[in-house]
Amino acid sequence: MIWNEAMECMRREDLRKLQGIRLKKVVERVYHNCEPYRKRMQEAGISPADINSIDDIVKLPFTSKKDLRDYYPFGLLSSPMSEIVRLHASSGTTGKPIVVGYTRNDLNIWNEVGARCFSAYGLGKNDVVQISYGYGLFTGGLGAHNAVETIGGTVIPMSSGNTEKQIMLMHDFGAVGLACTPSYALFLADAMKESGISREEFKLKVGIFGAEPWTEAMRRELQEKLGIKAYDIYGLTEIIGPGVGHECEYQDGTHLCEDHFFPEIIDPETGESLPEGSQGELVFTTLTKDGMPLIRFRTRDLTNLNYEQCACGRTSVRMGRILGRSDDMLIIRGVNVFPSQVESVICEMPELEPHYMLYVDRINNLDTFEVHVEVKEEFYSDEMSKMIDLRKRIAHRLQSVLGIGPDIKLVEPRSIERSQGKAKRVIDKRKFN
Ligand code: ADP
Ligand code: ZN
Secondary structure, three states, rough: OOOOOHHOOOOHHHHHHHHHHHHHHHHHHHHHHHHHHHHHHHHHHOOOOHOOOOOHEEEEEEEEHHHHHOOOOOOOOOHHHHHHEEEEEOOOOOOOOEEEEEEEHHHHHHHHHHHHHHHOOOOOOOOOEEEEEOOOOHHHHHHHHHHHHHHOEEOOOOOOOOOOHHHHHHHOOOOOEEEEEEHHHHHHHHHHHHHOOOOOHHHOOOEEEEEOOOHHHHHHHHHHHOOEEEEEEEOOOOEEEEEEOOOOOOOEEEEOOOOOEEEEEEOOOOOOOOOOOOOOOEEEEEEOOOOOOOOEEEEEEEEOOEEEOOOOOOOOOOOOOEEEEHHHHHEEOOOOEOOHHHHHHHHHHEEEEEEEEEEEEEEEEEEEEEEEHHHHEEEEEEEOHHHHHHHHHOOOHHHHOOOOOOOOEEOOOOOOOOOOOOOOOOOEHHHHO
16 A cells, blocks of 8 residues: 555656755755754855755765764754654664654654555554554654554554563454564564464564564565564664665565655765665665754665666665665674674574574684574484584585685574564674773
8 A cells, every 4th residue: 555655656757856855955954053064064165055956965975873973962953952842862882872853843754654664564544553662762662653553553552572461462452563673573473382372363464574684584484484474664763763664565675765865875985976776885865854854874774776666656766675784794804794694594594593693703813703593493403413414504505605604503492592672693702802
């Protein structure tokens, strides 16, 4: 179902015109209302008069996470506090969190894009949706919550944790949709199985999964385990929260709500714009927000964009799977490794559970790299030779995908810690040495 056909299916020439008009307006807004932006534009020798179409966006300086920290908490607001009706913050790995302020209008935009997402998953006013993203400063819970209310669905504002109750309410209230991180969905899938209630007694049909990178292999795993269709939802606090992009029934790329958030792909090293289709760092400009508009914000998420029209009728660009954030990339013995690459290998092997951890350390000046992975109950064996053979096969697959062969440690089912929010899958001790 398409929530806002006029916007989602607009001819691309018209969309670009609209983006140009909106860009000019937002640039004027930050220039006149937010000193750090004005200063930076002056230093770059440009003013709002230089912005006359969306193509002019490349003239504008980038904004980074560091800027959000430097101007913590409210230095990048372009509206007075009297207009700000909500604050959210992202955890941030170091020190101060990143804070975002929303005006009433910004919240309406968030509801609008959220409604587009949940409609695209085929949900509507007759559907009960359980929100198992965390509520609070994190945008996941409230973002998904308001999206479901906007389409007129029924929300179970469950938040994360309390697994038994999750399963009980999902069953008793007849949840059709489940919104949470893919790693928590795995955890809930196991809990459903253990609950003793048969799968047929649940109404669950749709998973709304995001807030962390996940692979196609993980999608297959989740769809199979839960007997649902699993859809991607993408977003980040700085831009608005969940709802920046969503999949459609074709599950072939994440449509970005481009009339509100203009995406670009740049070379993360040089900052240069890359040609259509290239893999690189995703950059967003918010075209319509008032509270804290961001101009050319560097997300650090690595992906690519596909401008071919989708079979669903939406004309908006589709984002490929996110390989990870550039900060998630490990350099082990000189080789670049993303946890998502390990995930796709593990999920493809029928003997393994999709639960894994990467341990990296440096001993005697040499990087060590261990992958711990759970073996499925039915494959876990006391026969040494079988386990050795399995370890070899995993190491071999990983070597060919990563270009580096980790040591594999096979662990018992359920021994790796489960996550209720964003999964932590890497322990890099080199950082503490
Ligand atoms: P934090 O920075 O504390 O993790 P956010 O919730 O704002 O807080 O995180 C947003 C980030 O989460 C994105 O930049 C991206 O790296 C990741 N993310 C969100 N949704 C997805 C998704 N569907 N697929 C992959 N990564 C995602
Ligand atoms: Zn589509």
